[in-house]
Amino acid sequence: MDFVVLVGVGLLTGVTTVLFGFGGGFVAVPVVVWADAALGADAMRVATATSALVMVVNAGFATAVTPRRVLRSLRGSGPLVLLLAAGAAAGAFAARLAPAEPVRWAFIAYVGLTIADLLLRPGFLRPASEARADGPRPLPPLLGAPIGAVAAFLGVGGSVMTVPAMRRAGHPMRVATTLANPLTLAIALPATAVALTVAAVPAAADARVHLAGLVDVGAAAALLLGALPVIAVLRRRPPRFGDRTHALAYVGLLGLVAVAMLF
Secondary structure, three states: OHHHHHHHHHHHHHHHHHHHOOOOHHHHHHHHHHHOHHHHHHHHHHHHHHHHHHHHHHHHHHHHOOOHHHHHHHOOOHHHHHHHHHHHHHHHHHHHHOOHHHHHHHHHHHHHHHHHHHHHOOOOOOOHHHHOOOOOOOOOHHHHHHHHHHHHHHOOOOHHHHHHHHHHHOOOHHHHHHHHHHHHHHHHHHHHHHHHOOOOOOOHHHHOOOEEOOEEHHHHHHHHHHHHHHHHHHHHOOOOOOHHHHHHHHHHHHHHHHHHHHO
């Protein structure tokens, strides 16, 4: 039953990867915590590591099937990508040492604060480009290190920071969420590398959870089995939303994730 549920959630991560740039992190973390509840306090640590691997594959595949003309918007973002990766490595190492329960509450608090910011601060529900004649601005490279560190520590991939930042820089939701995938890949790769080098959780054998480092191999496989076909289909035939509707749906999904982690 866990496998079937994980495949079903994988379908949802495929949708969120294409429509919201999440790569699967925000959706994968709560469900892996649930599926690996037998690991006790270590379930959150395993969930963030498994989420990182799922994001590597999802975001990498989504980037590979994205039109080159869209990806050209990231031209000149090399320093940003390098700092995202460096921050992610630091955040992943910190997650190895942090107690699991505070990380869970930090995840919930982070989502809650993000929702409040998106709703209350101007520039997300209506893009800044509406008031700019010179088009979208590039993201400042110095944002890379803190975004990467927080994203890897919580297992969220960074899109919850990069998408709002790109919105406020002037991009429509369709472009901001698409560009979030290659930036998520820069964060998830070092985070996954760190997770795979960590010694397995002692309780995993008794719980019949097969781990590679901290990654739940079975959960990751089930999530990807559901996600990859959906990404392929939606990249070829993306649904059409109004920009504001797309932005509101992004906020709504964050709310559902926060509720899932609370219960």
